Amino acid sequence: MKIQVLFGSASDERVFGPLCHSLEKCGEVKMEVASAHRHPDRVREIVTTCGADVFVAGAGLAAHLPGVVASLTTKPVFGVAVNGAFAGLDSFLSIVQMPKGVPVMAVTEENYKHISDLLLRWKNLPEDKIYLHWNRSLESYSPIQKSLEDIQKDSGAEVQWCSHTDEKCLGEIVSPWELPKVIGLNLFLCEKEQITSSNLALDFFAKARHSGAWVGANNIGNFVLQWKKLSEMRRSAWN
Numbered sequence: 001m002k003i004q005v006l007f008g009s010a011s012d013e014r015v016f017g018p019l020c021h022s023l024e025k026c027g028e029v030k031m032e033v034a035s036a037h038r039h040p041d042r043v044r045e046i047v048t049t050c051g052a053d054v055f056v057a058g059a060g061l062a063a064h065l066p067g068v069v070a071s072l073t074t075k076p077v078f079g080v081a082v083n084g085a086f087a088g089l090d091s092f093l094s095i096v097q098m099p100k101g102v103p104v105m106a107v108t109e110e111n112y113k114h115i116s117d118l119l120l121r122w123k124n125l126p127e128d129k130i131y132l133h134w135n136r137s138l139e140s141y142s143p144i145q146k147s148l149e150d151i152q153k154d155s156g157a158e159v160q161w162c163s164h165t166d167e168k169c170l171g172e173i174v175s176p177w178e179l180p181k182v183i184g185l186n187l188f189l190c191e192k193e194q195i196t197s198s199n200l201a202l203d204f205f206a207k208a209r210h211s212g213a214w215v216g217a218n219n220i221g222n223f224v225l226q227w228k229k230l231s232e233m234r235r236s237a238w239n
């Protein structure tokens with residue numbers, strides 16, 4: 001597996017140094033510093049010519065780099081939210097709330113080690129079924145019901161509940177005011193009316209700091225697309 005790490009500033013070495021070291025157990029790691037704002041041509045050159053199987057891009061503040069990388073490749077992209085200000089809240093929301101069709105798996109700075117763990121675990125995930133964990137006592141919660149139907153329809157794969165300790169578990173569907181149990185590809189779901197609440201944004205950030213890689217609030221389309229990208233990566237990079 002070829003992994004391209006790309007950070008927007010050399011001052012983020014405290015993050016990308018240990019990150020690159022942790023990724024070495026997954027494959028060949030290359031690291032570049034290039035800003036989406038100051039070096040856009042260089043970013044494009046790196047992404048389109050490096051031949052990576054997966055990208056890990058990190059930035060703080062406005063944190064546009066992971067999204068720009070995702071717009072230039074069909075490969076999976078992790079985005080590391082660097083704690084530049086507001087404890088990383090601003091960068092996390094910038095990375096995680098990508099438009100439909102351009103998914104990024106957002107990880108907070110303190111959880112950078114989750115990326116290598118996820119890549120190794122996802123190596124053996126089944127392709128005909130999507131095993132997810134969710135709080136079964138909230139199964140009647142309408143966003144969960146609809147998301148399960150949409151994930152199965154859009155993916156073409158059977159969706160099954162699993163324990164949060166199951167090795168086949170892709171990730172978790174998480175509702176407001178509960179913390180995730182799975183370090184995986186996680187989806188935050190809430191009622192449409194709730195998405196306007198700034199308090200819910202803080203709740204979302206608290207979940208992300210707890211664990212997991214996240215693809216946005218209520219963004220089922222990007223969740224499924226990310227699963228498809230990971231499935232393709234697994235076939236091409238590990239076989």
